[in-house]
Amino acid sequence: MNRLQQLFQNKKKDILSIYYTAGYPNLNDTLKIAQALEASGADFMEIGFPYSDPVADGEVIQGSSKQALDNGMTLEILFDQLKDLRKIVTIPILLMGYVNVVLQYGVANFCEKCQEVGVDGCIIPDLPMYEYEEMYHTCFAEHGISNIFLVTPQTSEERIRKIDGLSNAFIYLLSSAATTGKNLDVSTTARDYFARIQAMNLSNPLMIGFGISDKKTFDSANEYASGAIIGSAFVKSLNENDVEGSVKTFMKQFRG
Amino acid sequence: MSYFVNERGYYGDFGGAYIPEMLYPNVEELRQQYLGIINEPSFQEEFKALLKDYVGRPSPLYLAKRLSEKYGANIFLKREDLNHTGAHKINNTIGQILLAESLGKKRIIAETGAGQHGVATATVCALRGLECVVYMGEIDIKRQAPNVARMKMLGAKVVPATSGSKTLKDATNEAMRDWINNPVDTHYIIGSVVGPHPYPDMVSIFQSVISEETKKQLIEQTGKDQPDYVMACVGGGSNAAGMFYHFIDDENVKLIAVEAAGKGVASGLSAATTYLGKEGVLHGSRSILMQTPDGQVVEPHSVSAGLDYPGIGPQHAHLFKTGRVKYVSITDDESLDAGLLLTQLEGIIPAIESAHALAYLEYMEFKGGENVVVCLSGRGDKDMETYMKHFNL
Numbered sequence: 032m033n034r035l036q037q038l039f040q041n042k043k044k045d046i047l048s049i050y051y052t053a054g055y056p057n058l059n060d061t062l063k064i065a066q067a068l069e070a071s072g073a074d075f076m077e078i079g080f081p082y083s084d085p086v087a088d089g090e091v092i093q094g095s096s097k098q099a100l101d102n103g104m105t106l107e108i109l110f111d112q113l114k115d116l117r118k119i120v121t122i123p124i125l126l127m128g129y130v131n132v133v134l135q136y137g138v139a140n141f142c143e144k145c146q147e148v149g150v151d152g153c154i155i156p157d158l159p160m161y162e163y164e165e166m167y168h169t170c171f172a173e174h175g176i177s178n179i180f181l182v183t184p185q186t187s188e189e190r191i192r193k194i195d196g197l198s199n200a201f202i203y204l205l206s207s208a209a210t211t212g213k214n215l216d217v218s219t220t221a222r223d224y225f226a227r228i229q230a231m232n233l234s235n236p237l238m239i240g241f242g243i244s245d246k247k248t249f250d251s252a253n254e255y256a257s258g259a260i261i262g263s264a265f266v267k268s269l270n271e272n273d274v275e276g277s278v279k280t281f282m283k284q285f286r287g
Numbered sequence: 288m289s290y291f292v293n294e295r296g297y298y299g300d301f302g303g304a305y306i307p308e309m310l311y312p313n314v315e316e317l318r319q320q321y322l323g324i325i326n327e328p329s330f331q332e333e334f335k336a337l338l339k340d341y342v343g344r345p346s347p348l349y350l351a352k353r354l355s356e357k358y359g360a361n362i363f364l365k366r367e368d369l370n371h372t373g374a375h376k377i378n379n380t381i382g383q384i385l386l387a388e389s390l391g392k393k394r395i396i397a398e399t400g401a402g403q404h405g406v407a408t409a410t411v412c413a414l415r416g417l418e419c420v421v422y423m424g425e426i427d428i429k430r431q432a433p434n435v436a437r438m439k440m441l442g443a444k445v446v447p448a449t450s451g452s453k454t455l456k457d458a459t460n461e462a463m464r465d466w467i468n469n470p471v472d473t474h475y476i477i478g479s480v481v482g483p484h485p486y487p488d489m490v491s492i493f494q495s496v497i498s499e500e501t502k503k504q505l506i507e508q509t510g511k512d513q514p515d516y517v518m519a520c521v522g523g524g525s526n527a528a529g530m531f532y533h534f535i536d537d538e539n540v541k542l543i544a545v546e547a548a549g550k551g552v553a554s555g556l557s558a559a560t561t562y563l564g565k566e567g568v569l570h571g572s573r574s575i576l577m578q579t580p581d582g583q584v585v586e587p588h589s590v591s592a593g594l595d596y597p598g599i600g601p602q603h604a605h606l607f608k609t610g611r612v613k614y615v616s617i618t619d620d621e622s623l624d625a626g627l628l629l630t631q632l633e634g635i636i637p638a639i640e641s642a643h644a645l646a647y648l649e650y651m652e653f654k655g656g657e658n659v660v661v662c663l664s665g666r667g668d669k670d671m672e673t674y675m676k677h678f679n680l
């Protein structure tokens with residue numbers, strides 16, 4: 032069992048995960064942010080490796096990705112930065128990024144490196160389910176890496192069941208069909224959708240993401256899931272001159 | 288060997304649908320329905336009627352006599368430049384707007400580079416009374432001002448793409464983001480044979496009218512439906528896909544695809560994808576693209592906005608890898624010279640994209656009497672400013 036699976040076994044509510052982009056605001060902030068997040072009460076985190084054409088992302092994460100690339104970030108450098116990760120951070124870590132970067136690195140290499148540095152899972156939004164299932168599932172499993180799938184309000188029940196069967200940590204429930212950085216829609220339709228998924232009694236826990244920006248939206252997501260994931264709002268709050276301080280300030284509202 | 292898409296959406300190693308879950312329902316709906324809709328007799332009837340009466344098809348296959356004399360071969364030009372709106376792009380947008388209507392969509396989005404696809408999309412939206420939003424790179428908006436004005440006049444909203452290289456690749460990203468955020472009522476009319484399956488296949492089917500007509504016209508004009516060479520320029524590859532379609536399985540016909548070398552393939556300012564690219568995933572399909580070792584997409588360069596794209600469609604990647612089609616490249620300057628040459632020998636001002644295909648004639652060796660078909664994908668009106676600057680007109 033990896034750290035992520037353990038977390039979900041031990042904690043059923045109020046789980047807070049934070050996304051940030053590796054190499055942003057400064058190239059070498061990756062571990063600093065990880066450490067500060069753990070210290071201020073995050074349950075796990077998603078470290079984004081940047082891509083030049085992030086189609087699923089809104090302006091904030093497009094911006095942090097571009098800055099990270101301009102700072103010189105690559106997947107290779109990221110793994111190098113994460114060499115000492117497990118000496119200083121104990122909470123689960125996911126890597127998140129687009130499939131082309133993983134393909135160029137090599138999927139087998141990628142899994143090996145993840146295991147070596149202590150990464151527990153990954154989210155690759157544009158990796159097709161069929162390709163994961165047929166070509167990568169075994170490799171991921173051998174290295175103890177959980178692959179996380181996304182579900183939107185338009186995802187069919189049949190497909191959600193299939194995703195549930197392929198998942199072994201949690202399912203990432205998008206608050207609405209949107210790029211990152213939009214505000215959480217807590218309208219009745221969104222509530223109906225969350226309730227519908229909840230009622231499916233899936234074998235994997237749910238985390239709600241996209242549009243969670245503050246305590247209020249975090250709390251409403253918690254009504255329907257084990258917890259929620261915050262990305263753009265956190266990335267936006269990072270101050271390049273005081274990274275640790277800005278992490279602390281942002282996290283205060285949740286873990287004050 | 289098959290050069291066409293298989294039931295899983297692949298051409299050999301290339302193709303597929305590498306899309307985030309947010310796009311899955313839309314793309315899946317399209318995948319399940321496109322062939323059924325396209326093959327309905329009522330669809331075919333309306334599609335063909337519009338191509339004939341609205342676009343002005345069949346486009347002529349014109350034996351360019353003075354050009355033929357110069358090169359020592361019979362050079363036939365497939366005159367897509369004479370289509371309504373001035374390029375092959377409208378063949379695809381007519382097909383896709385009818386498909387969007389069948390799917391009950393109310394809002395159309397598109398990306399555009401040269402503006403030709405944007406104009407072709409805005410045109411069919413005006414024709415059918417549908418809302419139209421076109422994404423266009425900020426840089427392209429500046430270098431293709433007349434087309435921006437045409438789109439606006441046609442009632443489309445033109446949204447500048449300000450990320451990345453601010454050209455076609457980024458306009459495509461923005462259109463995909465729009466589609467993610469509008470998952471129910473919107474159809475995305477992709478302008479080339481790129482994107483997730485079924486787009487490459489669907490667009491090539493709509494463009495295949497080019498080679499279908501060409502075969503008939505060749506029989507009338509030469510007595511046989513197989514020429515020696517068929518040539519076309521490649522941005523994403525839609526005019527080439529349509530020009531090659533019915534010749535792909537005629538193994539005696541040599542197919543040549545011409546990419547944009549920009550300032551030269553080794554200059555760092557180029558769009559010669561097969562030469563500079565590697566296998567990877569861009570805009571939803573596995574293909575060949577220009578990228579760094581880390582998998583970041585490299586910004587391309589070409590004097591012609593329509594060829595300024597860092598990838599090629601997955602079918603082209605397959606045709607390249609299998610060697611069925613020969614991929615070559617032509618520089619900015621060579622293409623402009625070829626544009627001027629055609630203008631002065633034949634009285635036809637070609638789009639700079641199409642001029643790339645013509646420019647390769649300089650490199651070919653003919654014994655004499657070969658039949659060569661070149662796809663003249665568009666007219667040069669939109670490029671007058673570039674021609675004027677380059678030739679001090």
Ligand SMILES: Cc1ncc(COP(=O)(O)O)c(C=O)c1O
Nearest residue numbers: 403522523524525526593640665
């Ligand atoms: C006249 C013309 N030819 C060619 C192209 C390149 O596109 P494709 O490779 O899809 O034919 C364009 C694109 O805008 C164009 O306008």
